[in-house]
Amino acid sequence: MTLVELMVALVISCIVMLATGSALVFGHNSWHKAWNKTKLNRDSDYAVQKITCELKNAIHAKIQQDGSAVKIYRENDWIRFYYVQGQDDLRCHVKDQQPGTIFDGVVEYVNFELQNNTVVMGLKLKQGSLETHLLSTVMMRNYQETPPDDED
Numbered sequence: 001m002t003l004v005e006l007m008v009a010l011v012i013s014c015i016v017m018l019a020t021g022s023a024l025v026f027g028h029n030s031w032h033k034a035w036n037k038t039k040l041n042r043d044s045d046y047a048v049q050k051i052t053c054e055l056k057n058a059i060h061a062k063i064q065q066d067g068s069a070v071k072i073y074r075e076n077d078w079i080r081f082y083y084v085q086g087q088d089d090l091r092c093h094v095k096d097q098q099p100g101t102i103f104d105g106v107v108e109y110v111n112f113e114l115q116n117n118t119v120v121m122g123l124k125l126k127q128g129s130l131e132t133h134l135l136s137t138v139m140m141r142n143y144q145e146t147p148p149d150d151e152d
Contacts, residue, residue, distance in 0.1 A: 037130050040106070044125045044132045047090060047102050051081050055119050055138040060147045063114045070112040070119060073148050083110035090123075109133075117143035 051070070055061065060073040069082035077095040081102075084091060088107045093099040108131065109124035117140045124133040 033130070036127065037132075040125055040127055040130055040132050043103065043106075044123055044134050048121065048123060048134050048136050050092075050102070051121060052136060052138050054079055054081075056141055058140045059142045059144045061114060061119055061140060062147065063112045063119075067111045067113060070114075070121070081112075083107060 054072045054074075055070075058072045058074060062071045062073075063069070064071075064082070068085070069080060071078055071080045079095070080093045082091055082093070083089070088103075088105050089101055090103040090107045090110060091099050091101050103125065106125045106127045107123070108126040109122065111122040113120040118137060119140070120135070120137045122133070122135045124131065
């Protein structure tokens with residue numbers, strides 16, 4: 001084998017290794033982006049399911065005037081889900097407890113609408129270039145027309 005043949009073989013080997021490495025990096029980046037999208041979808045689904053569960057068992061609900069919060073009345077207490085604009089948080093507050101954060105910094109939009117015993121909610125999460133938007137309609141099964149006394 002001559003020096004020229006050795007150099008040609010070396011160049012061809014480098015091209016094959018570079019192509020293989022590029023394919024691996026592209027595959028890893030695609031997988032990572034898909035995984036982040038899956039996590040964002042899972043998180044938004046979790047929030048909607050948590051709010052849906054509370055609404056189904058609610059006896060009454062009140063929506064904040066701008067639609068960014070819902071106060072759900074249960075038999076002996078209430079729970080409030082609300083959007084903190086500027087911080088892009090979705091928080092939850094149960095009567096006589098400290099508020100907790102459901103999402104921190106990824107909420108772009110939250111909207112609640114009340115129509116008789118039905119609540120329509122929209123939730124949009126955004127993280128970098130990824131976003132997900134869920135819309136859900138929930139009927140309160142134990143709905144009472146007259147709201148309970150609201151002390152807080």
